[in-house]
Amino acid sequence: MPVSTMVTKIARQVLTVIFVVALLTFIVGPLLWLAIRAFSTSWTYPRLLPDGWTLQWFGRVFDDPQLFSSIRLSIEFAITTLIVSSVICLPAAYAFSRFDFPGRRVFLIGLFATNAFPKTGLYVALAALFYAFNLMSTFGGVVVVHLLGTIVFMTWIPAAAFASVPRSFEEAARDAGGGRLRVFFTITLPLAMPGILVALIMSFLASFDEAQGTYLVGAPEFYTMPTEMYSLVLNYPRQVAAVFSILLSIPSVVLLMLVRKHVMGGQLAEGFQIR
Amino acid sequence: MSTNSVGEEQQSGLVLRGVGKDLGGRTIVDDLDLVVAKGELVCLLGPSGCGKTTTLRMIAGFLNPDVGTISIDGEIVTRVPPEKRPTAMVFQNYALWPHMSVFENVAYPLKLRRTPKNEITARVHEMLELVNLMHHEKSRPARISGGEQQRVALARALVQRPAVLLLDEPLSNLDAKLRVRVREDIREIQQRLGITTVIVTHDQDEALSISDRVAVMNSGRIEQYSDPTELYRSPATRFVGGFVGAMNTLDGELRGGADSTVAVVGGVTVPVDTPATPGTAAGDRPVSLGVRPENVLLGPVEAGASAKIIRSIPRGHFTEMVIELATATGEPTELRAYLDDRSPIARLGPGDAVGVRLHSVLSYDQDGRLR
Amino acid sequence: MARRHTGTGPGSRIKIGGLLMASPPIIVAAVFVGFPIIVAIAYSLGHVGGLNRTIATIARGQHTVGAWDRMSLGAYRDVFTDPRFTHDLGVTIIVTLIATLAVTALAWVIAVYLRTTPEGAWFRSGVAKLISGLAVVPMFIPVVIASWAMLTFYAADGFIRSLCADLGFQGPTWGYTMVCVAIGLVWTNLPFATLMITSGVQSVPDALIEAARDAGAGLLTIVRTVIAPLTIVPTVIALTFTAIGTLGAFTMPYFTGPNAPSMLGVDMVSYFRSYNRPQQSVVMAVVVFAVAAVFGAFYVWANFRSAKDSGRV
Numbered sequence: 001m002p003v004s005t006m007v008t009k010i011a012r013q014v015l016t017v018i019f020v021v022a023l024l025t026f027i028v029g030p031l032l033w034l035a036i037r038a039f040s041t042s043w044t045y046p047r048l049l050p051d052g053w054t055l056q057w058f059g060r061v062f063d064d065p066q067l068f069s070s071i072r073l074s075i076e077f078a079i080t081t082l083i084v085s086s087v088i089c090l091p092a093a094y095a096f097s098r099f100d101f102p103g104r105r106v107f108l109i110g111l112f113a114t115n116a117f118p119k120t121g122l123y124v125a126l127a128a129l130f131y132a133f134n135l136m137s138t139f140g141g142v143v144v145v146h147l148l149g150t151i152v153f154m155t156w157i158p159a160a161a162f163a164s165v166p167r168s169f170e171e172a173a174r175d176a177g178g179g180r181l182r183v184f185f186t187i188t189l190p191l192a193m194p195g196i197l198v199a200l201i202m203s204f205l206a207s208f209d210e211a212q213g214t215y216l217v218g219a220p221e222f223y224t225m226p227t228e229m230y231s232l233v234l235n236y237p238r239q240v241a242a243v244f245s246i247l248l249s250i251p252s253v254v255l256l257m258l259v260r261k262h263v264m265g266g267q268l269a270e271g272f273q274i275r
Numbered sequence: 276m277s278t279n280s281v282g283e284e285q286q287s288g289l290v291l292r293g294v295g296k297d298l299g300g301r302t303i304v305d306d307l308d309l310v311v312a313k314g315e316l317v318c319l320l321g322p323s324g325c326g327k328t329t330t331l332r333m334i335a336g337f338l339n340p341d342v343g344t345i346s347i348d349g350e351i352v353t354r355v356p357p358e359k360r361p362t363a364m365v366f367q368n369y370a371l372w373p374h375m376s377v378f379e380n381v382a383y384p385l386k387l388r389r390t391p392k393n394e395i396t397a398r399v400h401e402m403l404e405l406v407n408l409m410h411h412e413k414s415r416p417a418r419i420s421g422g423e424q425q426r427v428a429l430a431r432a433l434v435q436r437p438a439v440l441l442l443d444e445p446l447s448n449l450d451a452k453l454r455v456r457v458r459e460d461i462r463e464i465q466q467r468l469g470i471t472t473v474i475v476t477h478d479q480d481e482a483l484s485i486s487d488r489v490a491v492m493n494s495g496r497i498e499q500y501s502d503p504t505e506l507y508r509s510p511a512t513r514f515v516g517g518f519v520g521a522m523n524t525l526d527g528e529l530r531g532g533a534d535s536t537v538a539v540v541g542g543v544t545v546p547v548d549t550p551a552t553p554g555t556a557a558g559d560r561p562v563s564l565g566v567r568p569e570n571v572l573l574g575p576v577e578a579g580a581s582a583k584i585i586r587s588i589p590r591g592h593f594t595e596m597v598i599e600l601a602t603a604t605g606e607p608t609e610l611r612a613y614l615d616d617r618s619p620i621a622r623l624g625p626g627d628a629v630g631v632r633l634h635s636v637l638s639y640d641q642d643g644r645l646r
Numbered sequence: 647m648a649r650r651h652t653g654t655g656p657g658s659r660i661k662i663g664g665l666l667m668a669s670p671p672i673i674v675a676a677v678f679v680g681f682p683i684i685v686a687i688a689y690s691l692g693h694v695g696g697l698n699r700t701i702a703t704i705a706r707g708q709h710t711v712g713a714w715d716r717m718s719l720g721a722y723r724d725v726f727t728d729p730r731f732t733h734d735l736g737v738t739i740i741v742t743l744i745a746t747l748a749v750t751a752l753a754w755v756i757a758v759y760l761r762t763t764p765e766g767a768w769f770r771s772g773v774a775k776l777i778s779g780l781a782v783v784p785m786f787i788p789v790v791i792a793s794w795a796m797l798t799f800y801a802a803d804g805f806i807r808s809l810c811a812d813l814g815f816q817g818p819t820w821g822y823t824m825v826c827v828a829i830g831l832v833w834t835n836l837p838f839a840t841l842m843i844t845s846g847v848q849s850v851p852d853a854l855i856e857a858a859r860d861a862g863a864g865l866l867t868i869v870r871t872v873i874a875p876l877t878i879v880p881t882v883i884a885l886t887f888t889a890i891g892t893l894g895a896f897t898m899p900y901f902t903g904p905n906a907p908s909m910l911g912v913d914m915v916s917y918f919r920s921y922n923r924p925q926q927s928v929v930m931a932v933v934v935f936a937v938a939a940v941f942g943a944f945y946v947w948a949n950f951r952s953a954k955d956s957g958r959v
Contacts, residue, residue, distance in 0.1 A: 027781070027836075028780070045807070047808065098664070099664025107668060120911040125928060126678065129682040148678055168366045173372070175364045176435060179358055216915060238798070263782070272842060
């Protein structure tokens with residue numbers, strides 16, 4: 001190998017390493033910095049590690065009934081949203097993928113409207129309606145806000161998943177003697193499951209992580225884990241917020257790990273390319 | 276060949292009467308009649324877009340005909356949904372469900388019929404043995420070869436004990452070597468079970484080699500429906516002649532009496548040994564002649580009409596010659612001929628002169644129908 | 647797989663059935679997005695009757711009109727003459743543009759790196775695996791947590807400043823500044839953009855790239871002339887969703903930004919909740935919608951264009 005190519009190759013590798021280290025610091029650094037704080041007694045600037053280690057802050061969170069009830073509330077909202085969203089969106093996703101009806105494409109892209117308006121603006125606009133219908137500070141009102149954040153996921157991704165099941169798989173099952181419903185549940189649904197699972201988990205997390213709309217519509221009646229963070233940061237030691245952050249991240253990390261392969265494998269991206 | 280005897284409908288496995296279908300404003304299948312006897316294997320042969328797949332999908336029940344009736348074993352099934360029809364289909368891409376094992380794929384139709392568990396196992400095993408796939412029972416479809424997938428699809432269809440077995444381009448996804456073997460396997464299994472079968476194909480070799488009868492389709496209609504030999508020997512239309520095997524088409528006519536017939540092409544007479552259909556002497560209507568390349572006989576110049584060799588193409592076990600007939604009008608008329616390699620003519624090259632005689636000449640009227 | 651409605655039933659019945667099945671999410675979008683926006687626009691123009699009555703009774707500093715065919719631009723005048731608003735509008739747009747472009751550029755670099763990594767090159771495939779994994783990490787983390795983490799990381803006593811101090815110089819304090827907001831928004835939006843663009847770039851057939859390489863094109867030329875034109879739609883989707891998400895961001899600027907100037911998401915919430923002036927808040931929402939509509943139109947255009955290209959419309 002000539003010296004000049006060797007030099008370019010090494011230079012390129014050095015540049016790559018710098019890029020990777022920068023990306024690593026940018027992405028993981030803040031999370032690590034926060035996570036370590038949860039186990040720290042105190043932390044003096046400019047030390048790169050805490051002054052001492054402790055688990056006392058975890059006890060503080062677990063002993064606080066208010067914080068704990070917010071965790072339960074978050075899960076209740078997420079599950080309710082998921083059920084409502086599934087009932088509303090999954091049949092529609094199937095229809096979008098399998099039937100041709102007037103306005104199919106326009107409607108499919110039109111659902112983008114739920115994401116086309118900047119969220120805060122949309123919630124402010126919704127507020128007038130919610131006051132009129134007494135939905136402000138109600139469980140139903142918060143579910144509606146969470147539901148809006150899931151519609152695109154729950155329709156587009158499953159629609160793409162259903163569409164990717166070859167028609168002939170269903171026909172073969174009809175031919176073998178299966179009625180429409182039977183074929184749907186034994187053939188189409190299992191094959192579309194990875195996409196639906198991605199959609200379900202994205203929706204669960206969208207609801208679980210939603211903060212601004214819940215704050216605007218739910219407060220002061222309903223404080224979920226994310227909205228609790230708003231006041232937590234101001235009223236508690238920073239370590240408590242860090243512990244709370246770790247707790248709040250656990251469901252996201254676990255659930256997304258389950259479908260990581262499908263998300264990275266393009267189920268999500270496929271859903272956002274309207275066909 | 277399709278004699279319309281009394282009681283045919285009762286004995287027949289599958290009958291289509293006046294079936295028509297429009298899709299997207301186009302007529303795909305037009306007033307189609309087809310009778311398949313019980314236990315018979317029939318190929319629907321035709322170019323892509325001729326309506327053969329649409330016909331098959333109507334037989335299976337995936338499409339409803341706009342007009343006409345379909346009956347199976349004497350019972351009208353025109354509006355019966357696919358799951359209630361006594362048909363079973365092997366799909367072109369096999370449509371094996373990827374989330375089920377080979378066993379589960381084959382067992383699926385039986386499970387739907389609430390067959391007892393031990394009977395399911397027995398029947399699935401019987402089918403897998405029939406197609407020689409017992410060792411792949413537990414495999415997922417993605418893990419086995421294309422030929423094996425095809426056999427699973429066949430087993431899944433046969434396990435339903437259908438009255439009519441339908442195969443959509445069953446060999447198109449296999450490589451050339453495998454195709455010959457698989458089609459023989461299909462034929463053997465079909466004959467052993469005596470099952471009424473309809474196969475859609477665009478491959479004339481496939482159709483000719485395994486069918487009892489072949490229906491050649493073009494633009495939504497059946498142009499000819501007969502056994503393979505008849506189909507090849509006397510194609511009913513110029514289209515069939517051109518689609519099934521190679522055919523030279525000449526503008527000209529047949530003349531002469533019982534003992535000596537000649538073909539008159541471009542003002543030149545070419546001696547004809549045996550006309551397949553004796554043409555009329557009257558030359559008042561323009562006709563065209565069809566002759567298979569193996570029926571173009573080349574010999575020494577004095578033995579026939581004079582012609583010149585243009586190209587000689589070695590084809591392995593025979594030689595294909597493109598020759599040009601010296602016509603009186605000066606209009607060049609090309610003919611293709613197949614020659615035995617051992618013939619001395621096969622050693623001649625471009626530019627050399629030969630004498631042409633024809634054998635089994637077919638003559639067609641201006642609509643392209645056999646006269 | 648583009649075949650649809652080839653079912654056995656009569657076509658018209660399937661069409662109506664399909665429309666019925668598809669309608670619930672459309673109705674939800676119409677009732678809870680389309681309708682409130684119209685009501686809100688009416689409110690912003692001074693219509694305080696009907697559905698706006700409740701909110702209007704508790705609001706301060708409203709401009710109202712008496713008849714349905716009149717309108718008042720008073721609330722708009724209020725908002726636009728407020729120097730804080732015009733300033734924050736500018737800040738919001740600038741942050742949105744910077745974050746969107748940075749996210750898209752970063753996603754493209756990652757996507758191209760992944761696409762051009764040859765099989766068997768251990769160093770490169772190791773790096774590829776690492777960065778593709780890194781890029782989706784933010785998707786796993788709730789925005790509230792991310793905001794809080796960003797703030798502590800870039801704060802006066804955060805990691806960056808600590809590290810700089812240990813190395814012997816004064817580091818920048820980005821916590822509570824717009825810089826931290828922009829960094830945070832890039833962080834949260836990176837996974838979606840990366841997934842979209844990576845998937846688009848991956849789907850460019852090998853043969854097209856090899857043919858270009860065979861014709862003598864270098865990496866940049868291939869990206870510019872082959873990969874980019876075939877990845878327009880995913881790129882536009884990534885751009886639009888990032889831009890719209892950033893425009894309406896609340897949590898990230900609320901946590902990590904300064905009190906003023908801030909982004910409109912924060913202003914809207916404080917006008918609504920703290921100052922009790924929902925009409926002005928709605929006016930800001932309408933302005934933000936107008937900006938978002940530009941991005942949205944771009945998205946719809948790209949989608950229909952791609953549909954036209956592939957003969958689907």
